Amino acid sequence: DIQMTQSPSSLSASVGDRVTITCRASQSTRTYLNWYQQKPGKAPQLLIYGASSLQSGVPSRFSGRGSGTDFTLTISSLQPEDFATYYCQQSDSSPWTFGQGTKVEIK
């Protein structure tokens, strides 16, 4: 199984800050790496697919990079509605696996 490890597990940031979350895979996932945002009590929503492609309707302040085993999600200027938990997920092979999540909190 491919293990996905996110860092940090949580972070505190202010509106307007640039935020970067890292996801590392235990083996290559090529670019089959996706990012989701989840707010409390809600279903996850797809932000980034294929490591760097922005899902339709997602603001351009979100971006993704990486390939192989190392990936990042960046929010260029944090907005109030971005405070949430973010998960990476590999879709390269079964079992599909998620990172443990990164909770972005208000500083």
Added chain:
Amino acid sequence: QVQLVESGGGVVQPGRSLRLSCVASGFTFSTYDMHWVRQAPGKGLEWVAFMSYDGSNKDYADPVNGRFTISRDKSKNTLYLEMSSLRVEDTGVYYCARENSGLYEAFDEWGQGTMVTVSS
């Protein structure tokens, strides 16, 4: 618009069974692979099961293999998860999710989830 609506959750005793349903609308259900994903209270996301668009392929996470069965009915646009021999650790919100092969097989649509509580 695309909608996935889960139902069937509830409180059940350990060892009992439960069947979850996910009704799809707003897209051609029979052309998409589908998944179940769960989330224990206060925890992260865990993939549970997969079924291909035509039902010919299925796959399960190790913790549920042999106890859970995924199925689909294209005439009803519905995905199912039959859960048996339920354990306390199966407690959580269960989501159905659509896999999009054109988006690097990402899960691009999710239902609102249905809560399953396994407790004596």
